[in-house]
Amino acid sequence: xxxxxxxxxxxxxxxxxxxxxxxxxxxxxxxxxxxxxxxxxxxxxxxxxxxxxxxxxxxxxxxxxxxxxxxxxxxxxxxxxxxxxxxxxxxxxxxxxxxxxxxxxxxxxxxxxxxxxxxxxxxxxxxxxxxxxxxxxxxxxxxxxxxxxxxxxxxxxxxxxxxxxxxxxxxxxxxxxxxxxxxxxxxxxxxxxxxxxxxxx
Numbered sequence: 586x587x588x589x590x591x592x593x594x595x596x597x598x599x600x601x602x603x604x605x606x607x608x609x610x611x612x613x614x615x616x617x618x619x620x621x622x623x624x625x626x627x628x629x630x631x632x633x634x635x636x637x638x639x640x641x642x643x644x645x646x647x648x649x650x651x652x653x654x655x656x657x658x659x660x661x662x663x664x665x666x667x668x669x670x671x672x673x674x675x676x677x678x679x680x681x682x683x684x685x686x687x688x689x690x691x692x693x694x695x696x697x698x699x700x701x702x703x704x705x706x707x708x709x710x711x712x713x714x715x716x717x718x719x720x721x722x723x724x725x726x727x728x729x730x731x732x733x734x735x736x737x738x739x740x741x742x743x744x745x746x747x748x749x750x751x752x753x754x755x756x757x758x759x760x761x762x763x764x765x766x767x768x769x770x771x772x773x774x775x776x777x778x779x780x781x782x783x784x785x786x
Contacts, residue, residue, distance in 0.1 A: 732758075
């Protein structure tokens with residue numbers, strides 16, 4: 586028996602619905618990412634290679650450093666590519682979701698339900714990791730998520746304005762796990778020339 590195209594489309598729509606995407610993020614594809622220098626060209630190439638080879642390698646990837654360099658766009662392009670292939674992927678906006686998790690931390694049932702969707706999905710895209718003021722609670726929650734995925738060999742896509750050194754400064758246990766998981770595909774952007782938003786100033 587062969588699944589019909591309508592079934593495949595229905596399954597893809599379910600994946601999209603469960604991914605936590607907002608409408609504007611769905612436009613951030615590889616096709617709409619336009620490199621504007623050698624660094625952004627290299628970043629797009631690494632992202633595309635990661636997406637192409639994922640089912641064989643099952644690796645993780647991180648886009649770190651300079652704000653405005655298209656890190657979220659490339660992470661989203663990978664995520665959309667995976668969803669089109671039927672690979673379960675969940676989007677986690679760090680600042681938004683960490684607030685929700687802290688609000689539910691005293692209710693064990695709700696907390697576990699909410700955190701489990703980030704711990705147990707096949708691929709997790711953590712966007713803007715450790716952006717803004719970081720509390721001890723933030724660190725503990727993110728360590729719980731990342732450590733679970735690290736131990737169980739589950740893929741992460743990470744974007745952060747912090748370099749690896751800065752991530753280690755925030756929390757060495759979390760930062761070192763991100764580094765080990767993503768070191769084969771680690772895209773670090775440095776310099777204001779890579780900030781797309783500043784190019785017309």
